[in-house]
Amino acid sequence: AQSVTQLGSHVSVSEGALVLLRCNYSSSVPPYLFWYVQYPNQGLQLLLKYTSAATLVKGINGFEAEFKKSETSFHLTKPSAHMSDAAEYFCAVRGAQKLVFGQGTRLTINP
């Protein structure tokens, strides 16, 4: 069965600093991987997805993620954090007929 593990339930960075949110996956088949963002009182919004094409995936709002098969990782990065990036971020892997989500990482941006 497919699963993902997000390392760190809370991450805090300063405005302008690098954002790095970690995600490791487990999958018995070539994975389809996703990052979603959830702002307070909102639904989940797709940031980016990996579907076995390029290993470096660019998403919305300046985010990108790199698929590393050898490390079974799909970490999310953004070079310079903005206050508006404060939200909860979810890594997910496609399972049979559904998406399996990690527990989420809450990102806090310090002024």
Added chain:
Amino acid sequence: DSGVTQTPKHLITATGQRVTLRCSPRSGDLSVYWYQQSLDQGLQFLIQYYNGEERAKGNILERFSAQQFPDLHSELNLSSLELGDSALYFCASSVAQVWTEAFFGQGTRLTVV
């Protein structure tokens, strides 16, 4: 705006009661997925419908049921409610039967008192 509409946005009800949550998918989307989000369990997949037929079932309690109607909207019925059923319930819709890119509604926050 994702194009997925969920109603109501908030629902407060007593234990033992029954409620119905509604989801209207994006125009043209045939798949509807239901998820439950709670602090202790995170995002849990409940059930998927595709073009009116149940396609996949997850951690859905027997007290819960769902259906998708000919106009493709879906309803999630929760009965004999317990305090632990308090959660955010999301639906997501996609064109295909297999998850390629799905769009989430804003959710229904259910509070059982």
